[in-house]
Amino acid sequence: MLQRFQYAAPATRDELLGLLAERKGRARLLAGGTDLLVNIRNGAMKPELVINVKKVQGYSGITWSRSEGLVMRPATTINDVLRDKNVRDLFPLLSECAHDLASYQIRNRATVIGNVVNASPCSDMAPALLCLGAKAVIASKRGEREVPFAEFFKGVKKTVVQDDEILERIVVPAASSGARGLYRKLKRINGHDLGIVGVALMKKDGLLRLGISSSAPTPILVDGLKERDDIETIVAAARGAISPIGDVRCSKEYREYMVEVFVKRLFAEVK
Amino acid sequence: MRVHVTVNGRVFERDVEEHKTLLRFLREDLGFTGTKEGCGAGECGACTIFLDGKTVNSCMVLAVEADGSAIETIEGEAKDGRLSVIQEAFDRHHAVQCGFCTGGMVMSVRELLQRTPKPSVDQIKEGIEGNFCRCTGYQQIIEAVLDASGQKELADKGGLKHA
Ligand SMILES: Cc1cc2nc3c(=O)[nH]c(=O)nc-3n(C[C@H](O)[C@H](O)[C@H](O)COP(=O)(O)OP(=O)(O)OC[C@H]3O[C@@H](n4cnc5c(N)ncnc54)[C@H](O)[C@@H]3O)c2cc1C
Ligand code: FES
Ligand code: FES
Numbered sequence: 342m343l344q345r346f347q348y349a350a351p352a353t354r355d356e357l358l359g360l361l362a363e364r365k366g367r368a369r370l371l372a373g374g375t376d377l378l379v380n381i382r383n384g385a386m387k388p389e390l391v392i393n394v395k396k397v398q399g400y401s402g403i404t405w406s407r408s409e410g411l412v413m414r415p416a417t418t419i420n421d422v423l424r425d426k427n428v429r430d431l432f433p434l435l436s437e438c439a440h441d442l443a444s445y446q447i448r449n450r451a452t453v454i455g456n457v458v459n460a461s462p463c464s465d466m467a468p469a470l471l472c473l474g475a476k477a478v479i480a481s482k483r484g485e486r487e488v489p490f491a492e493f494f495k496g497v498k499k500t501v502v503q504d505d506e507i508l509e510r511i512v513v514p515a516a517s518s519g520a521r522g523l524y525r526k527l528k529r530i531n532g533h534d535l536g537i538v539g540v541a542l543m544k545k546d547g548l549l550r551l552g553i554s555s556s557a558p559t560p561i562l563v564d565g566l567k568e569r570d571d572i573e574t575i576v577a578a579a580r581g582a583i584s585p586i587g588d589v590r591c592s593k594e595y596r597e598y599m600v601e602v603f604v605k606r607l608f609a610e611v612k
Numbered sequence: 613m614r615v616h617v618t619v620n621g622r623v624f625e626r627d628v629e630e631h632k633t634l635l636r637f638l639r640e641d642l643g644f645t646g647t648k649e650g651c652g653a654g655e656c657g658a659c660t661i662f663l664d665g666k667t668v669n670s671c672m673v674l675a676v677e678a679d680g681s682a683i684e685t686i687e688g689e690a691k692d693g694r695l696s697v698i699q700e701a702f703d704r705h706h707a708v709q710c711g712f713c714t715g716g717m718v719m720s721v722r723e724l725l726q727r728t729p730k731p732s733v734d735q736i737k738e739g740i741e742g743n744f745c746r747c748t749g750y751q752q753i754i755e756a757v758l759d760a761s762g763q764k765e766l767a768d769k770g771g772l773k774h775a
Pocket of ligand 1: 369370372373374376377378379394415442443444450451452454456457458459464465466506509536654
């Protein structure tokens with residue numbers, strides 16, 4: 342049984358921002374609920390008010406245009422991403438990562454924004470968003486601000502999003518459309534398991550980027566590499582960027598080793 | 613809060629506490645006990661139902677969120693006292709042992725067959741990856757899905773030869 346809380350399902354953005362400002366720190370946003378309701382159930386979170394973001398006008402769907410880029414909103418689910426033709430054609434790395442997240446019925450509910458705000462080191466969407474140079478548009482009654490994902494994660498389960506704020510849009514710039522990329526995730530079983538190590542590799546216009554999950558306190562970006570760099574340089578950059586721990590799922594050394602294995606495989610596989 | 617839902621075509625209106633999950637609401641308030649609680653945390657899939665046409669883990673949805681929605685549960689699978697094609701195939705292939713996973717499993721299979729009328733074995737495995745079965749070892753379930761999707765020859769190749 343869940344502990345008690347109040348519930349609100351605002352229909353407008355103004356109403357939602359008002360509630361967040363009023364209940365600062367005592368309210369929690371509810372998107373897919375696949376992290377939040379688990380956290381409430383095990384007592385890790387005790388919100389006084391739960392605010393459903395899914396009824397707010399203009400908060401669902403995915404849109405794409407050359408001028409605005411690809412825009413995902415608070416109610417955009419992982420399966421919305423997987424079903425979107427523009428994503429498949431122009432941002433295949435997003436589909437790659439989305440496909441590896443949880444099970445089909447969880448993907449029907451789980452949102453992209455909930456995934457990054459949860460800021461688990463093993464977030465599956467973060468590696469793609471980091472590689473693609475995406476940014477977060479964050480809103481509150483005080484106004485709106487933009488933060489690139491490279492600066493978004495602040496520690497285990499910590500992000501730049503403040504108590505009175507909502508991450509309102511994730512924008513993937515049109516400049517990243519057409520980027521080639523793949524994601525490899527090490528896990529014991531499909532559907533129920535968080536990653537042991539996840540590596541995304543992107544190539545575009547001579548540049549090469551890595552997005553790595555489960556290998557540091559936050560998902561990380563390894564930038565500044567080139568498509569024509571030799572594999573030793575790329576592996577060394579990945580090794581230098583990660584700082585994995587050993588835990589119940591595997592040792593620190595195994596994580597380091599598997600990051601290297603995935604980087605080498607992906608380097609060869611992403612044409 | 614007052615909540616209106618349609619379950620398997622029947623309309624219900626009830627007062628429900630904000631913190632009650634849709635799973636508990638269906639089981640305790642409306643009596644649809646075919647939907648099970650295994651883990652209560654999204655892992656096992658025993659609570660899988662259709663919410664507005666999409667499968668979800670009802671243990672991770674609040675009843676109040678479902679206000680105004682159309683829900684389908686395992687109780688709606690058989691029509692006019694006749695088992696569905698999926699249920700009959702589960703029966704033929706011994707894909708049910710204790711039955712605890714079956715309600716959720718059948719929901720996931722129905723969803724899979726709507727998307728992919730003739731799934732391959734890999735597609736079946738992926739379609740049911742969110743549903744644990746602790747009894748059958750899955751092989752019987754996979755064969756039942758192959759049979760239910762008109763691929764009986766493939767089901768027979770599985771080697772268990774129940775049907
Ligand atoms: C069985 C299981 C398996 C899982 N497997 C994976 C996996 O393989 N990979 C993976 O990465 N994750 C996995 N997860 C975690 C989870 O499903 C994902 O992180 C999911 O994307 C979270 O999205 P949500 O919409 O459900 O978030 P919610 O639970 O609704 O919200 C998550 C957090 O973000 C906050 N929040 C939500 N929306 C906003 C917003 N717009 N602005 C600011 N804050 C907001 C909430 O208050 C909450 O603290 C799994 C979870 C379960 C239960
Ligand atoms: S009870 Fe919902 S997934 Fe286990
Ligand atoms: S039949 Fe017992 S859990 Fe599947």
